Amino acid sequence: MSISKLEQEILSRRTFAIISHPDAGKTTITEKLLYFGGAIRDAGTVKGKKSGKFATSDWMEIEKQRGISVTSSVMQFDYDGCRVNILDTPGHQDFSEDTYRTLMAVDSAVMVIDAAKGIETQTKKLFQVCRMRGIPIFTFINKLDRQGKEPLELIEELEEVLGINAYPMNWPIGMGKEFLGIYDRFNNRIEQFRTEEEDRFLPLNAEGELDIENDMTKTSYYTQALDDIMLLNEAGNEFSEDKISKGQLTPVFFGSALTNFGVQTFLETYLKFAPSPQPRLTEQETIVEPTDEDFSGFVFKIQANMNPAHRDRIAFVRIASGKFNRGMNITMTRTEKSFKVTQATTFLADDRETADEAVAGDIIGLYDTGNYQIGDTIVGGKKKFQFEKLPQFTPELFVRVTAKNVMKQKHFHKGINQLVQEGAIQYYKTLHTEDTILGAVGQLQFEVFENRMKNEYNVDVVMQPIGSKIARWIENEDAVKDSMTGPRSMLVNDRYGNKVFLFENEFAMRWFNDKYPEVKLYSLL
Numbered sequence: 001m002s003i004s005k006l007e008q009e010i011l012s013r014r015t016f017a018i019i020s021h022p023d024a025g026k027t028t029i030t031e032k033l034l035y036f037g038g039a040i041r042d043a044g045t046v047k048g049k050k051s052g053k054f055a056t057s058d059w060m061e062i063e064k065q066r067g068i069s070v071t072s073s074v075m076q077f078d079y080d081g082c083r084v085n086i087l088d089t090p091g092h093q094d095f096s097e098d099t100y101r102t103l104m105a106v107d108s109a110v111m112v113i114d115a116a117k118g119i120e121t122q123t124k125k126l127f128q129v130c131r132m133r134g135i136p137i138f139t140f141i142n143k144l145d146r147q148g149k150e151p152l153e154l155i156e157e158l159e160e161v162l163g164i165n166a167y168p169m170n171w172p173i174g175m176g177k178e179f180l181g182i183y184d185r186f187n188n189r190i191e192q193f194r195t196e197e198e199d200r201f202l203p204l205n206a207e208g209e210l211d212i213e214n215d216m217t218k219t220s221y222y223t224q225a226l227d228d229i230m231l232l233n234e235a236g237n238e239f240s241e242d243k244i245s246k247g248q249l250t251p252v253f254f255g256s257a258l259t260n261f262g263v264q265t266f267l268e269t270y271l272k273f274a275p276s277p278q279p280r281l282t283e284q285e286t287i288v289e290p291t292d293e294d295f296s297g298f299v300f301k302i303q304a305n306m307n308p309a310h311r312d313r314i315a316f317v318r319i320a321s322g323k324f325n326r327g328m329n330i331t332m333t334r335t336e337k338s339f340k341v342t343q344a345t346t347f348l349a350d351d352r353e354t355a356d357e358a359v360a361g362d363i364i365g366l367y368d369t370g371n372y373q374i375g376d377t378i379v380g381g382k383k384k385f386q387f388e389k390l391p392q393f394t395p396e397l398f399v400r401v402t403a404k405n406v407m408k409q410k411h412f413h414k415g416i417n418q419l420v421q422e423g424a425i426q427y428y429k430t431l432h433t434e435d436t437i438l439g440a441v442g443q444l445q446f447e448v449f450e451n452r453m454k455n456e457y458n459v460d461v462v463m464q465p466i467g468s469k470i471a472r473w474i475e476n477e478d479a480v481k482d483s484m485t486g487p488r489s490m491l492v493n494d495r496y497g498n499k500v501f502l503f504e505n506e507f508a509m510r511w512f513n514d515k516y517p518e519v520k521l522y523s524l525l
């Protein structure tokens with residue numbers, strides 16, 4: 001492949017994750033996107049995973065043999081000359097640090113909001129991680145076929161709760177039972193709800209109105225939408241591709257994923273403005289361009305097997321530059337070891353020809369027997385470097401953990417050390433008694449921890465939940481005194497020896513702030 005061909009390939013990549021609160025419609029939208037991309041035959045197979053082309057994926061065999069569920073971790077399809085990678089951000093009971101770390105591996109995010117609920121907690125947390133990275137965020141306001149909040153109210157909520165400027169690309173005409181369609185500012189047309197394809201789009205005239213008389217123009221919903229659009233044109237944000245690319249302005253789309261309305265319009269516009277793979281910074285303060293000829297990538301997620309008969313894992317690597325071939329030689333920066341990659345897979349399930357190679361922007365899964373850690377850099381060329389560290393996230397759930405059998409202390413500590421290094425769980429210890437406290441973003445992390453300690457280190461652990469806490473690090477540790485610690489403001493050390501307060505709740509934290517204003521607290525992401 002000549003350089004220009006490689007460049008072309010890389011520029012066609014769009015790699016994103018969907019951020020949302022459970023039940024906002026992430027799965028439903030993903031299904032529609034895969035359907036448009038021809039990756040599944042029927043929209044409605046992502047959750048079932050029983051039919052459709054996923055069945056032909058390489059992973060199925062590995063999954064069957066080893067009980068690792070990875071098929072929906074990365075979904076790839078082609079559309080309009082783009083190759084799209086959707087990275088799953090596990091929610092519900094699967095919510096964990098992996099969910100956050102996945103956002104380190106994408107170039108943009110799609111935020112799905114339930115029109116009736118507005119911004120919910122998980123969306124807000126995930127949004128903040130995207131914000132920190134400055135990546136473009138595209139918003140899809142879903143479930144317009146049901147009665148929800150007023151669209152202007154939703155836009156205000158976006159701006160106030162999230163602090164991001166919004167630019168509505170289209171605007172709903174009516175809602176719920178009276179949902180008639182969307183006024184598409186960007187494409188200058190009206191897209192009618194529940195209408196056959198040939199009649200679905202009505203062009204707007206130079207004044208931004210419909211020329212033809214039809215039932216819609218006689219409704220108050222149409223007049224209301226025109227009024228709102230006028231208001232947006234006069235007082236709303238200006239469209240700016242530059243601000244979108246910096247994550248300062250989010251284009252907003254309205255639709256109804258369940259009825260497959262507005263999703264394709266969204267996809268097509270998204271692909272126009274979403275970034276191709278972006279350069280990455282290294283710890284050596286150099287910049288790696290995606291089009292660099294040499295392969296490089298970093299591990300953002302390690303999926304461990306829950307089946308005791310097989311201890312293997314899959315390391316998910318985001319390719320940052322160049323091209324990957326199965327069988328190529330790579331070097332891991334941390335260990336300086338070089339090896340040939342034989343067991344790897346890509347995620348384009350239906351195309352055997354290209355399944356052996358992947359380029360910057362794509363994700364590959366490497367079979368792992370315990371060599372990879374989260375954040376590891378791998379390179380294919382002679383240049384050695386390490387990509388910037390993945391951030392640590394503020395955990396919210398904590399347990400006190402001990403080995404059931406005191407004779408197993410050595411194994412216990414070895415296991416914890418390795419799992420902490422791998423990024424599976426966060427480690428803290430109380431100041432004087434040195435009790436082991438584990439922190440996590442989601443409950444699943446504790447379950448994985450317990451399971452792996454048993455299977456990989458042969459240690460049964462006892463976990464005593466101490467509930468959710470607000471963890472705060474300290475800017476000026478000198479100001480901290482032992483007397484400040486107590487049941488409602490527990491003082492612990494993190495794995496690097498930094499002091500951390502675990503507050504019982506917001507109230508306890510505020511009380512502490514009032515009592516000890518000299519202590520400067522801060523949170524990680």
Ligand code: GDP
Pocket residue numbers: 020021022023024025026027028029142143144145146255256257258259
């Ligand atoms: P996820 O948890 O974000 O993946 O949400 P799902 O895609 O599983 O959707 C949650 C529920 O909302 C399901 O019952 C969907 O059928 C429903 N749903 C999704 N999109 C829409 C929509 O546009 N309109 C309506 N009325 N329901 C929807």
